[in-house]
Amino acid sequence: MKKNYYQKMAFLGMLLLMLLGFQKYTDKSDEPFPEVTFISESLPLESFSEFDPNDLDENQWQKLGFSEKQTATILKYKKIVGGKFLSKEQFKKCFAVSEEKYSQLSSFILLPETNSEAKGNSGFKSYEKKSLNITRKFNPDQLSQNDWENMGFSEKQAAAILKYKNYLGGSFVSKEKFKECFIINEENYAKLEPYLILPAKTPANFNAYAGKSNSFKSKTPQASFDPNTLDVNGWMALGFSEKQANVIVNYRDKNLKGSFKTLDDIKNCFVISAEKFEELKPFMKLNTSTMAKNSDDKKPEPKQEKTDFSKTDMNSITFKQLLEFGLDEKSAGSMIGFRKKLGGFMTKDQILETYNIDKELVQKLLSIAPLDNSKVERHTLVDAPEEWLKNHPYFKYSADKIIYYRISNPEDKKIWKLLKTKPEYEARMRLYLK
Template sequence: MIREQRVGLLFLLAFIIGTEIYIHRDSLFSGKVEKDSLPLNIQNIINSENQTDSKPILTTYFNPNAYSEADWQHIGFSKKQASIIIKYKNLVGGHFVSKEQLKQCFVISEEKYNELAPFIQLPEKITGNKTDHSTFTQYTLKKFNPNSFILTDWKNIGFTQKQAEVIIKYKELIGGKFISKDQLKKCFVISESKYKELAPFIELPENINQNNQTYTNTTYTLSQFNPNQFNSLDWQKIGFTQKQAESILKYKKSIGGIFISKDQIKKCFIISEEKYKELAPFIQLPEKINKNEQEKFSIDDKTIKYTLSKFNPNLYSSADWQKIGFSQKQAEVIIKYKNKLGGRFTSKQQIKQCFVISENKFNEIEPYIQF
């Protein structure tokens, strides 16, 4: 009789828990439920069973969408918690699309989430446009040299087709070869979180060792020069190798086809700090672009009257940019800059970095930019 009573009580408890979960299904779906606001019997699942006694240390990246109940248990969750995570995934559409979404599952404590987060192969959040890295391919990272990677290889480690194409174009732009991790990090389609995931596996030095930056032994005498008038041979005459000279010209092309300050030349990765200091006194350009100088990068002084409204910069032609106050030359530079980014802007920050758009001008158009 006592045994039957115990069985009856267990069934009753299961019924109560099931009823509470059903009642709170909307909160579970929205992911906004707070643990303290849950009924005590649900909190007990979190508190009394918390994570299992064994605390495996994660050393590999994983895609939570590929995880079964057994996999969740393997990384420290109880059987019941693992079951709830799977049910939560089904409630939100059958797969997780961001770390933020996973974090909202109430059986995953803040501490446990912080332990898992660095290894989760999902973007931090979903923006109004798209994810940071919108593929959900499961992959295992191992040591690799990015210079040997083709388009498919980049896709195999979580990049989209478009992102992979941009990385390949970027490599060509900087001379056909990555020579440091820092160089790869500067590629705009590689987010900060994605770079941190890849960095331990990249077989390249962190930075370019300026001491290893080799120049020719050509004897030369420096005189005042305008770098915009230099071709490949001219750069070679002042100590650069043919490969370095070609990279400088590609860099100039990438920033709109013209140097407008010494600071721009200084930022060219091919030119070491020591080499720049040697050249700087002879370069016929201002040190930096100030706002007034930037505004001079205009064909005429005509004031164009215009009214701003919401616009998508990816749909703008040269004529459209001119209609909102840019000169023809500035508009052409913006179009070239967009093409160098893979044919489209993906953030306002990218637009802000275009050197012909002054800070004042960006602040004026920023509220109207939409993607």
């Protein structure tokens, strides 16, 4: 009897342990993914095109700006939801996709908005995967939308490839750059690479930041020309992008009162590189009649003293000086307005976050001009004026909480714990704290 009793007790004990183990295992499945932050979210929108997140491999996710860990999380999450994202709503719930990143990608994602739409739209299809048909060597710069589709890419993929080429300035430049097109995965690149008529490596003088290079779409003029008679299309015909052409015309018409007086005036335009200037110089002929025609006064104007941007603080640079550098009124106004709201810039990265600016031109300015933040207003969370908290772009969404918490917790450390803000938001706020 005793033996049977002990055997039953042992069996019940084992059963209890198994149940506890199973419960512990199932509880783990409910644990949230660790919060992650982006290490690269600065891809320009010009390089994006429509895509189906179900088609992207690890390398392609990283080309969209995700880190290796984030990419692994996204692919793992896709498996958890059944091996396929059904909607944007479902993709947004992935813990590796921040609000900012989702808002940047949302309009390019080829999925229904919600799960209910996906279920009610059984006809919704992703890209069809086809094997590539390549029969001969080719220069990808010369292929049309039709050519890419005939090769085996879908209509959307072909459009994305052409959009990426335009982003680079009209040429893929090298195999290295071609490989960076996020719509082309490793497998397809391996098939295409032997047939590409492109240099293997990107030349050292390629302007990687701007994403555009005059030297690769350079068009040497066949005859001499007068820089004062060229419009935007005329400068584009010489190999400049539309943005660059607009800056040159704006610089000539607004800053130089309608005409270039000397070749140095042209050379001083920031979007014309030294190499491009030397290439065009033999063909430039300044006609005195066009200078007189475009001048407001017949008398020579007193020479304006040019700004030395290497000594101009970005926290005191004026609207007029920004125009002098080559920015248009919209970009200059946005930068001055954002600086005023912040009370001054603390880092140069903040300047690049300004909406509606020409980032290519601003990056050049930031590489020259210094930034002095010593006079920017700073406070602690405890003593910051209420009005300042409620009006500052980085604090206004947490202002009421800060004001409430500091009544009974007059220490910054305790207030931070209670706020529980995202790390990226906290980092911005701390820039303006003592």
